Each structure stands twice: as C-alpha cells, then as structure tokens.
C-alpha cells in the first residue's frame with residue numbers, strides 16, 4: 001500500500017489514474033491538476049520545468065511515496081530535474097513511438113502530441129533510436145487540450161479541429177496513431193469516427209502503470225486490515241469541477257475509495 005501522487009496540467013492524467021485504479025486499487029491516491037495553467041503544451045520549456053517541479057514537490061510534501069508525472073509534456077521537459085530533486089520513485093509518460101514502430105504493418109505512424117513534446121530533446125532523442133524504415137508523421141494537437149478541459153471531448157467543435165489535425169496523417173495512410181498526450185485517450189471516440197476502427201491507437205497508460213506497480217513492489221507496505229482507501233483531488237483552479245470531470249471521464253470503480261477534494265493554497 002502506498003500513497004501515489006498523479007500529476008498533470010489538467011484532466012489528461014485521469015487516463016493514467018483510471019488505469020492505476022484498475023491495476024492498483026489497494027492504494028491511496030492524490031490527483032493534482034494544474035488546470036489554472038493548462039495547456040502546458042504551448043508554454044516555454046523553462047516554465048514547464050519549473051512549474052512541474054514545484055507541483056511534484058507539493059505532492060512529496062503531502063506524503064506521497066511515488067509520483068506519476070502523467071503528462072508527456074512535463075515528462076519531456078522536467079522529469080530529469082524532478083528525479084534529481086525528489087528522493088522518491090518518479091514515473092513519467094512518453095509518446096509510445098517505440099511500441100508503434102514494432103506494431104505498424106505499413107511503417108507509417110502518426111504521432112499526435114503537444115508542440116512542446118514534439119520539439120523536446122527527449123522526444124527527438126527517442127525518435128532517433130527508432131528504425132529509419134518507419135515514417136513518423138508528427139502533428140501538434142493545438143487547441144485540443146482546452147476543449148477536453150472544458151468537457152467538450154465529444155463535441156462537434158473537437159471533431160472538426162481533430163479532423164484538421166489528422167488530415168496529413170490520414171492522407172499518408174498511417175495504420176497506427178500514437179496518442180502522445182494523456183488528454184488524447186479522451187478523444188478516442190472522435191478519432192475512431194474520423195479514422196475508423198482499423199487504425200491501431202497507441203496509448204501507454206497500461207505500460208506506465210505496470211512500471212509504477214513494479215517500482216512499488218520494491219517498497220511494498222502492507223494494506224492488510226484496510227478495506228477503504230482515499231482518493232484526493234487537488235486543483236490549482238477548481239477542485240469540485242475536477243471531481244466532476246473525473247467522475248465523467250473515468251470508467252474505473254471508485255467505490256472502495258473515500259473520494260475527497262482538497263484545496264492547496266500554495267499551488268494557486
């Protein structure tokens with residue numbers, strides 16, 4: 001049993017929390033959303049690095065045993081600094097271009113991620129390790145995160161914007177699409193509407209949580225005697241609307257958790 005902190009610029013990391021609740025139900029969780037500052041994807045590297053470190057430090061101060069940086073953008077810009085500064089397990093997320101390269105049949109892979117992720121050294125270093133016979137079509141999903149934050153993932157507006165962003169990827173005939181931002185799994189329905197059922201969507205949340213699980217195993221604390229666990233939502237903007245979004249967006253069962261919100265003035 002551990003207290004696990006999950007951090008994202010907004011509601012995107014709920015796609016990771018959802019998977020964590022499935023794989024690791026007998027743990028306490030704090031979900032921290034920096035919704036007052038989302039989207040991160042169009043901000044400077046320096047800003048993202050400093051803010052991500054500050055918020056992960058807050059999670060450490062809340063007593064977390066491990067932190068998932070459930071944001072590709074923050075991982076790309078800040079994970080090294082966070083790991084150097086905090087003496088607990090810190091797990092990041094990266095666009096799944098590696099599994100995509102292994103799974104694609106026609107060698108054409110679309111990568112939808114934030115501008116900051118696509119421009120980052122970390123992403124480009126990973127890309128450089130992949131086989132040159134694979135063609136990666138990179139597309140920044142500008143404007144998508146604010147729509148998801150506003151609860152409009154399934155709106156005609158989101159569908160229209162997504163259609164524009166996916167045009168080049170679709171025209172190139174990609175058989176695989178990497179969801180390189182934790183917000184994008186919430187666009188799955190819209191993506192399927194536009195690209196059909198056959199395109200292989202790569203979402204790394206399952207693998208990320210498996211990694212978290214193996215890190216926790218080495219510091220296992222007993223959950224014996226406990227039948228209830230806590231799930232706390234903290235936001236830099238509005239905790240109650242974060243809780244509403246979580247209930248709407250997540251499919252996992254929260255009934256064995258005592259769900260609560262917390263206001264943290266130090267992050268506002």
Ligand code: DGL
Nearest residue numbers: 012039040041072073182
């Ligand atoms: N969910 C985030 C990611 O995985 C950040 C999106 C944003 O704030 O721009 O990249």
